[in-house]
Amino acid sequence: MKLLLGVVFLMLTCRFAAGAETCVPLRFVPTYGGKPVVLEQYYQLHGGDSVMFETFKCYISDITFYKAGKQVLKEKNSYHLLNAENEETMSLFIHMDDSIHYDEVQFNMGIDSATSTSGALGGDLDPAKGMFWTWQSGYINCKIEGRSNLCKTRHNEFQLHLGGYAVPDNSLQEVRLTIPEGAEVDIVIPLDKFLSRVDIAKQNAIMSPGQDAVVVARKLASVFEVKK
Amino acid sequence: MRKTVVISILCSAIALLSFTVKKQLLFTIPEGWPKPVYDFKKNPLTEQKIEIGRRLFYDPILSRDSTTSCNSCHLQYTAFTHVDHRLSHGIDNRIGTRNSPALVNLAWSKLFMWDGAVNHLDVQALAPIANHDEMDESLEHVIKKLQATSTYPALFYEAFGDSVITGEVVLKSISQFMLTLVSANAKYDKVKRGEDTFSVKEAKGYALFQKNCASCHAEPLFTNMQFENNGLPLDDSLKDIGRMKITRNAADSLKFKVPTLRNIEFSQPYMHDGRFKNLSQVLNHYIMGVSHSSTLNPRLQKGVYLSGNEKTELVAFLLTLTDKEFLYNTKFSYSKK
Numbered sequence: 001m002k003l004l005l006g007v008v009f010l011m012l013t014c015r016f017a018a019g020a021e022t023c024v025p026l027r028f029v030p031t032y033g034g035k036p037v038v039l040e041q042y043y044q045l046h047g048g049d050s051v052m053f054e055t056f057k058c059y060i061s062d063i064t065f066y067k068a069g070k071q072v073l074k075e076k077n078s079y080h081l082l083n084a085e086n087e088e089t090m091s092l093f094i095h096m097d098d099s100i101h102y103d104e105v106q107f108n109m110g111i112d113s114a115t116s117t118s119g120a121l122g123g124d125l126d127p128a129k130g131m132f133w134t135w136q137s138g139y140i141n142c143k144i145e146g147r148s149n150l151c152k153t154r155h156n157e158f159q160l161h162l163g164g165y166a167v168p169d170n171s172l173q174e175v176r177l178t179i180p181e182g183a184e185v186d187i188v189i190p191l192d193k194f195l196s197r198v199d200i201a202k203q204n205a206i207m208s209p210g211q212d213a214v215v216v217a218r219k220l221a222s223v224f225e226v227k228k
Numbered sequence: 229m230r231k232t233v234v235i236s237i238l239c240s241a242i243a244l245l246s247f248t249v250k251k252q253l254l255f256t257i258p259e260g261w262p263k264p265v266y267d268f269k270k271n272p273l274t275e276q277k278i279e280i281g282r283r284l285f286y287d288p289i290l291s292r293d294s295t296t297s298c299n300s301c302h303l304q305y306t307a308f309t310h311v312d313h314r315l316s317h318g319i320d321n322r323i324g325t326r327n328s329p330a331l332v333n334l335a336w337s338k339l340f341m342w343d344g345a346v347n348h349l350d351v352q353a354l355a356p357i358a359n360h361d362e363m364d365e366s367l368e369h370v371i372k373k374l375q376a377t378s379t380y381p382a383l384f385y386e387a388f389g390d391s392v393i394t395g396e397v398v399l400k401s402i403s404q405f406m407l408t409l410v411s412a413n414a415k416y417d418k419v420k421r422g423e424d425t426f427s428v429k430e431a432k433g434y435a436l437f438q439k440n441c442a443s444c445h446a447e448p449l450f451t452n453m454q455f456e457n458n459g460l461p462l463d464d465s466l467k468d469i470g471r472m473k474i475t476r477n478a479a480d481s482l483k484f485k486v487p488t489l490r491n492i493e494f495s496q497p498y499m500h501d502g503r504f505k506n507l508s509q510v511l512n513h514y515i516m517g518v519s520h521s522s523t524l525n526p527r528l529q530k531g532v533y534l535s536g537n538e539k540t541e542l543v544a545f546l547l548t549l550t551d552k553e554f555l556y557n558t559k560f561s562y563s564k565k
Binding site for chain 2: 118130
């Protein structure tokens with residue numbers, strides 16, 4: 001049923017891609033054990049420990065397509081906030097001329113420094129989206145929150161607010177992936193793989209810019225892959 | 229044919245002129261001042277938008293329990309700061325960790341707050357709104373509350389063409405009002421424009437100011453907009469390291485944003501933690517209280533020497549920075565509309 005709704009939704013959003021225009025859907029799917037993550041559901045970790053995700057929000061910006069290493073399309077005003085709580089936000093639709101051929105997509109996980117210092121912006125960049133730090137300016141590029149018995153914190157909570165735009169603590173990450181042409185592209189984010197690279201027993205409260213945020217952001221970006 | 233051309237040129241000239249006049253009423257760069265840092269093209273001033281910002285500034289709806297407004301800590305008659313409290317207090321009588329800064333000539337500022345934590349005027353208001361000790365509220369919730377009022381949606385519709393209130397338009401409106409808070413009509417300014425003259429005492433004080441203070445408190449804004457360590461010994465209870473908290477760079481330890489001296493007569497107490505309650509204490513600090521450390525401002529490393537008379541003269545000059553037209557300008561006061 002959910003799949004059917006998804007398909008209907010895709011058709012609705014892409015229906016204006018008429019004539020010589022085409023629409024490439026990029027769907028972002030956080031997964032665990034190869035299946036889409038269900039928020040607030042517990043998953044098994046190695047050795048009998050468990051983990052649950054309450055929040056997955058992430059900025060995807062500056063989407064660019066390539067063919068044989070050459071840039072063929074750069075989306076204008078390319079700022080998108082993925083929010084796993086709201087299925088609609090997890091799929092991005094890139095409109096392009098159907099004469100364009102591509103074999104790779106590149107995007108930033110996060111918001112660049114020029115945009116981070118441009119004052120109050122609208123749409124997905126609106127500070128009211130809760131992804132802009134109030135006490136020290138700058139976007140939270142990715143926010144992952146949840147619980148795990150590994151975290152000796154209040155209610156076993158972990159909060160990874162990965163942000164920071166200024167050198168040397170710029171946590172923005174570039175992701176480049178090979179993609180098939182002419183099809184819906186599923187970009188999976190295996191959170192089990194991510195957690196195998198991060199020690200959440202120790203790194204469970206990152207809420208300011210710094211090297212911790214940079215390192216964890218790099219690890220998150222490293223697990224993005226195209227579903228085969 | 230020629231007649232039509234002449235008339236149309238004339239018309240456009242008049243249109244241009246009236247446009248310029250209107251713009252000048254909303255914001256003008258005082259003669260001899262640098263270009264503002266704020267990019268007005270991204271948020272062009274209009275009377276309606278300024279008016280919304282002014283209402284929001286005085287409206288406690290921005291706080292969790294509707295008790296605290298921006299004006300609670302930034303009172304016009306005292307140079308838009310909080311007098312008589314070393315550390316400003318906010319909601320539920322909670323006391324913060326710093327002395328609220330005077331709000332003036334903000335269009336020329338690149339970084340905000342004592343430690344420069346805020347990188348743009350538009351996003352400055354987020355800090356006091358969200359701070360636990362100040363307004364303890366979230367922008368998301370403020371928007372919901374504003375949307376539910378009988379007044380704001382119509383005002384936003386009039387100003388922005390949409391009655392749906394967003395974080396962007398709330399913050400931009402507050403910026404608009406903040407940008408109009410320009411103080412450039414003190415006696416000092418009138419002397420500079422040739423409309424007035426300094427007394428002998430003030431003139432001597434001006435010379436002392438230029439020799440001892442101007443490297444940080446640079447004219448005409450009376451701040452170099454930099455972060456400096458002015459030799460205040462660390463307060464053991466606050467342990468405030470200033471700019472270093474943001475940059476995590478040891479070279480920024482104990483550095484704070486250089487505040488403007490405009491309207492200093494009314495902005496006591498002084499310093500980021502309000503430790504000095506009058507100008508005499510401030511001058512005594514520079515003469516004999518400076519604590520030496522590796523990040524101390526180079527000018528202060530040389531020491532400041534002032535006699536009793538010179539102190540009086542310097543204070544006489546500082547009082548020429550009082551701008552009564554600014555402090556009592558009804559355009560900046562609570563809107564009775």
